[in-house]
Amino acid sequence: MQKIINIGSNTNIDFISKNWIADNCDELVFVVSKTSSFALFAEGIALGYLQEFLFSGKRLIIKFHNLSKKISLSSLRNRHINSYADIINLDIPEILCGIFGLQLIYKSSGIYDAFSDLNDPVQARGHIGSVIWKVLQNNKGQLGDGKSQYLICRHDYRIPAVLRGRDALSFPESDIFRNKISPIIKTIGDEKVSSVDAKTLVGSWIYHIAENAFEHGCVDTNDSLINGYSGILIQKITTPNEAAIDKREDLDTDSKAYLHRLYKDHGFSSKNTLTVVTVMDCGQGIHNTLPEKYTTLSDKERLEHAFKRGVTRHKVSEGKSGYGLFDSIRAARKLNALFVVCSANLYSVKSFNELGGDAIKFSKNAIILTKNVGSSLSIIWPSKSNYLRP
Structure with a gap:
């Protein structure tokens, strides 16, 4: 059929x-x-x-x-x-x-x-x-135009060529990764982004999420490589005025609410742009890659644990394991960003520019999807650095 x-x-x-x-x-x-x-x-x-x-x-x-x-x-x-x-x-x-x-x-x-x-x-x-x-x-895995850029890799390398370090099969060191991705973000976002803090925060978020995808998002339940493509999508959003937000068919309810708050509470204007970064893969989903001791928890509970400090299936001796997703939350908060998480069958949004945003848990408003694999994590933030939290 x-x-x-x-x-x-x-x-x-x-x-x-x-x-x-x-x-x-x-x-x-x-x-x-x-x-x-x-x-x-x-x-x-x-x-x-x-x-x-x-x-x-x-x-x-x-x-x-x-x-x-x-x-x-x-x-x-x-x-x-x-x-x-x-x-x-x-x-x-x-x-x-x-x-x-x-x-x-x-x-x-x-x-x-x-x-x-x-x-x-x-x-x-x-x-x-x-x-x-x-x-x-x-083009070393880079494809797109002035409004969006894809950084794409295939299962046999797992890292877009444009972001690779000295060893093509290992995830690059953080400084190398950030230095390579910053110019790409700048061509898509607001060229006036000059704050070192903003660049560091954005680079930090992408690095932690991309590294997590590299470690967990390219393998199946048997730790065998999943044949196919994964990568990063960088996009730019502009709005002529606040009234135009609700007319846009490419924005969901959460994105529109986030933009309205930027206009009303943070002095955002039509001259400003927003940058969106999504890291996507075909893996098992974030909450499905946690250690065995979490298997008795519900899907929503495991998703919440995945973003806590020190939670990892790696040995403690393996560097700063278990801090990547936790640090991504800290970076998103500082950027006053909207953080969107899709982990297998769960879809959730965390907004840091609304009252009480820090306390909102991913599991609290998680929507159940009719699928059971794949991860997609996105962040949207005002490109100019004056929207950073102190």
């Missing part, structure tokens, strides 16, 4: 959770077009659902829909394709150039209705996947 999943414009978490259910089918057809896109925070959740489909043995198919023109194979072979813009100019749907899209291509059986002069879906998948992968390799 076949199920069709249409990925429309600004596909959000609520839609995915309610409609990406495939219990009674063995084949899924993902219909994508030039307007297909994810709302804020949704791509990492979609990646988890995709991995769930794969774990359950579903066959995946991609179908292009409503393209202004189909791709020409001869044009694909003859053109010099070296950048993200070159890919988009080929009329390849933009959604396929991200972490979710690459995983979908990599794991699909074929792509239909893509070429004007090629009818073989398997060959179509190979050609499109090769083009995107070539550009990704040429």
Whole structure:
């Protein structure tokens, strides 16, 4: 039995959770077009659902829909394709150039209705996947434009090439990581971000979350590598005025409330920008990687414990184990940020710019999703450093 999943414009978490259910089918057809896109925070959740489909043995198919023109194979072979813009100019749907899209291509059986002069879906998948992968390799795992940038890695290296240190197979030291990611964030966010404190806090948050994904997010329950893609998405948000916030279809209720508080309580204005960073993987979920002594706790309780100081499945002698997620909370608080966590079947939000925000627990407002794998952690904060907490 076949199920069709249409990925429309600004596909959000609520839609995915309610409609990406495939219990009674063995084949899924993902219909994508030039307007297909994810709302804020949704791509990492979609990646988890995709991995769930794969774990359950579903066959995946991609179908292009409503393209202004189909791709020409001869044009694909003859053109010099070296950048993200070159890919988009080929009329390849933009959604396929991200972490979710690459995983979908990599794991699909074929792509239909893509070429004007090629009818073989398997060959179509190979050609499109090769083009995107070539550009990704040429740009050291970095792909995107002035509004968003992906830093993507595959299971055989697990770290985007642009962020690697001396040893490509080990997670880089914190100073190396921060020095490499800071210029990328600056090109996406507000160029006036000059505070050393802000750069350090942002770099600290990404470093701790990315390191956790490196250690736990690329392996299954048997500690075997999960074939596929993971990485970091950096985005920029601008609003012409406060009234425009509620009209945006790419923002969820929590994001809109966070933005309204920035305008009303923190002197935010339309001249300011916000930066969003998401770290996503196909692993078991944060709360499912804790030591055995926590297995008797509920999912929500384990998620709360994961962010406490010293909680780790590593030996205490292994450096400062168990402080990464705890330190990420401290960095988010200092940034007055909105911190979004999706861990397997749990989705929760913690806002640090609202009254009592420090005391809100992830488990208190956790939503239960209809999936059981994958992690996606996001942070959104005002780019300018004058919004930092003292």
